[in-house]
Amino acid sequence: MEISATGRLVVRISAADVGKRVSVRRLDEPGGTGEKFTDTVGVLTSWDKGVLLITRRDGQSVRIPESALVAGKVVPPAPARRRGPAASYEELARVAARAWRPVESEPLGDWELRAAVQEGPREARPWGAVVGRREGFTRRANSVLPLGDPGLPLDEALTVVRQWYGDRGLPAYVQTATGAEGTQELLGAELERRGWIREVTAELWTGALAPVADRGEPGGVVLSRRADEAWLARYQRKGVSEVALQVLGSGSPRSSEAESGGGPSVWFATVPGASEGAAPAAIGRCVVDGRWAGFAAVEVDPEQRRRGLATTVMAALARRALDEGASAAWLQVETDNAGARALYAGMRFSAHHAYHHYRAPGSVENGRY
Template identity: 80%
Template sequence: MEISATGRFEVRITAADVGKRVSVRRLSEPGDPSAKFTDTVGVLTSWDDGVLLITRKDGQSVRIPESTLVAGKTVPAARARRRGPAATYEELARVSARAWQPVESERLGAWELRAAVQGTPPEARPRGAGAGRRTGFTRRANSVLPLGDPGLPLDAALRAVRRWYDERGLPAYVQTATGAAGTQELLCAELERRGWVREVTSELWTGALAPVADRAEGSGVVLSRTADRTWLTRYQRKGVSEVALRVLSSGPSVWFATVPGADGAAPAAIGRCVVDGRWAGFAAVEVDPEQRRRGLATAVLAALARRALDEGASAAWLQVEADNAGARALYAGLGFAAHHAYHHYREPADTDGYGPS
C-alpha cells in the first residue's frame, strides 16, 4: 500500500488511471473502530459516480465505493513468468483459436466472428431474437475473438455481432481474457455494463513440452490422424455431428490418441493434440472412470507430446476448468501453470435481440 513520509496511507489514484493495474485498500465500514481492511489488486476498469470497478486476475469484478478508500496506487505489470515458455496473450489466443477452427467466419475490424453450424442456406435459417436458437459445437468455434478494434463504436459492433449470430440461429458469445498483459478487463466491464452474462470461465495453462514427452512410455497408446468411431465412444460430447467432426479435425496438424479398451469395449483413455509451430495444444483428455489413477492420462499426453516434438514443437498449452481439481493436479505435476483466464459472455435476453440502438 502507498504510505506517505508521515506514515499515513494515501490514495494516489484518480479516474484518470482507468485501464491501469492498481492496488487499493479500503475499510469495510468507515468510522467503525472494528472495521477491517480489505486489499484488492487488478485493473481499474471504471470510476463513475463515486464507485470504482476493479477487475481482478480471475476475471471477477469488485465494486468499491470511493468513500471507503484509505490507500491506493498504480502498480507495474506482473513480472515475466519464470516457469514454462514465454508467450503473449495474443499469441496464445490465436494459436488456441486455430486449434478449434470454425466452419464459417467473418471479420469485423480486428474482431473475428466465428461459427460452427451445419450448412444452411441463408433463406432457410431461423430469424429473429431467440428463433430456433442452437448451441454450436464448442464455444471457441462459436464466439467472437476480439483481438483489437472492431472499427465501430462498441454498441454498434455488438449489434452487428448479434445480428450475425442471429442469422445463423446461434446465441451471440464474446470470448474475453483476463489476468495477463494485454488481456481484456476493460471489455469485460463494458460487456457486463450492457447486460452480457458470463457463462463460462476457464484457464489456459502453458508448459514445456519435453518434460511431458519424457514421462512413461506409451502404454499401448495408438495415434491416428482421424477421430474414428472407437475414439468417439469415449468422447464426452455425445451425438457428434459432421460439423463437430470437422472442428475436431481442424488445425495445422491434428493427432488423436487412444488407449484401447478390453475386448473391443470403449477406449480406456483418449486425447487430442494440435501441433502449430512451436506449440502443441492438448484437449479432450478423457479416461474411463473405472481406470483412473493408473497413469493413462499421462501416457496419452506423453505419446502426443513425443509426436509433437518430432514435428518441431517445444511448448504446450491446454485448457482447464477452475473446479476440475484432478486435472489441475495432473497438469501442475507435469510442469504446467496458468497463463490467463478466459471467459465467454452471452448476449443479454432483451426484447429486440440487439441491445441499445
Template identity: 75%
Template structure:
C-alpha cells in the same frame, strides 16, 4: 501499499488511471475486528459516481466505494510466470483459435466473427483482438445480427489476467447486460518434460478420430460439424482442404509457420493427432493434440472412470507430446475449467501454469445453447 514520507497510507490513484493495474486497500466497517481492511489487485475499469470497479485476474468484478479507500497505487503488469514458455496473450489467443476452427468466419474490423453451428463456444464466438472499426454499441449490434442470422446465441470471448487482456471490454459488456458464462484458464508449459512423463507404449496415435475414440469422447451424439471442428481425418468429415481461420502468428521464435490454410499436417497449417488407449469395449483413455508451429495444444484428455489413477492421462499426454516434439514443437498449452480440480492437479504436476483466464459473454437477449455447453 503506498506510504507517504510521514509513514501514512495514501490514495495515489485517480479516475485518470482507468485501464491500469492497481492495488487498493479499503475499509469494511462491518467486518470483524482485525479483518476490517481488504486488499484488492486488478485492472481499474471505471471510477464513476464515487464508486471504483476493479476486475481481478479471474474476471470477477469488485466494486469499492470511494469513501472506503484507505490506500491505492498503480502497480506493474501481472508478474511473469515462474515457469513455462514466454508468450503474449495475442499469440496464445490466435493459436487456441486455430485449434478449434470455425466452419465460417468473418472480420468485423480487427474482430473475428466465428460460427460452427453451435459446437463449442470457442468456435461460435467473437474473438475481439483489436478494434472493431466502429463504436462498441454498433459493433455489438452487428455481432448480434450476425449470430441471429445463423440461429445462434451471440457470444464474445474475452480474457483477463495477463498483459494485453480485455478487462475494459469485459466491464463494458457487463454494463450492457451481457452474461459471463464458463470461465476457464489457459495454461502453458514446456513440452519436453511432458514427453518424459508416463509410459506411452500402450497409446495408439492416429490422424483420425475413429469410432472407438468417439465412443469415449464425453460429448455424446457427436455431429458432422463437431467432427469437422475436432480435426481433419475424422470419419465422414473433410472432403477438401479448408481454411484454418485466424491469421498466422508472427512470432520470430516459432518453431515453424502457423499457416492459415492448406491441408493440416502438410506444412500449411496445424497438424492434428488423436490418442487412444484401447479397452475391452471403449477406449480406456483418449486425447487430442494440435501442433501449430512451436505450440502443441492438448484437449479432450479423458479417462474411463473405472480406469483412473493408473497414469493413463499422463501416458496419453506423453505420447502426444513426443509426436509434437518430432514435428518441431517445443511449448505446450491447454484449457481447463476453474472447477476441474483433478485436471488442474495433473497439469500442475506436468509443469503447466496459468497464463490467463478467458470468458464467454452471452448477449442479454440471446438464449443459452440448448445442446453443447462446452468451452
C-alpha cells in the same frame, strides 16, 4: 501500498487511471472499532459516481466505494511467469483459436466472428410437429475473438455481432480474457454493463513440452490423424456431427491443409479398451502449431482412472509433437475441474490467463458449447 514521507497511506489514483493495473487498500468497516482492511489488485475498469470497479486476475469484479479507499497506486503489469515458455496473451489467443477453428468466420475490424453450426437434437412441439434445433459445436468455435478494435463504436459492433449470430440461429457470444498484459478487462466490464451474461470461466495453462513427453512409457497408445469410431466412443460429447468432426480435425473443411504444411497438425490418441469392441480406456487430442502443442479431450474410462492413463496419453502426444518441432505446451481447463488441475500442475503446467464467454442478453443457449 503507497506511503508518504510522513508515514501516512496515500491514494495516488484517480478516474484518469481507468484501464491501468492498480493496487488499492480499502477500509471494510469505516467508522467502526477494530478496523479491517482489504487489499485488491487488478485493472481499474471504471470510476463512476463515487464507486470504483476493479477486475481481478480471475475476472471477478470488485466494487469499492471511493469513501472506503485508504491507499492506492498504479502498479506494473502482472509479473512474467517464472517457469515455462514465455508468451504474450495475443500469441496464445491466436494459437488456441486455430486449435478450435470455425467452419465459418468473418472479420469485424480486428475482431473475428466465428461459427461452426450443427443440427441439434430434435424436439417435439405441442401440436405434434418435430423440429430440429441449430447449435454451435463448442463455444470456442462459436464466439467472437476480439483482439483489437472492431472499427465501430462498441454498441454498433455488438449490434453487428448479434445480427451475425442471429442469422445463423445461434446465441451471440464474445470471448474475453483477464489476468495478463494485453487482456480485455475493460471490454468484459463494458459487456457486463450492457447486461451480457458470463457463462463460463476457464484458464489457459502453459508448460514445457519435453517434461510431459518424459512422463509416460512408450507403447500402448494408438495415434491417428482423425477421430475414428473408437475414439468417438469415449469422447464425452455425444451426437458428434460432421461439423464437429471438422472442428476437431482442423476446424476447416480443407482436411489436407495440415498435411500440406498450411495449418496446424492434429493428432488423436487412443488407449484400446480391455476387450474387443469395448470403448477405449482413454483418449486425447493434440494440435501442433509451430512451437506450440495444445492438449484437449483427455478423457479416461471412469472405471480405469487413477492408473496413469491420462499421463500416458499426453506423453504419447507430446512425443509426436516434439518430433514435429514443438517445444511448448498449452491446454485449457475449467476453474472447477479440481482433478484435471491437479494432474496438470503435477506436469508443471501453470495458469497464464483466464478467459470468459459472455452471452448476449435475451439470447438463450441452444446447445453444448
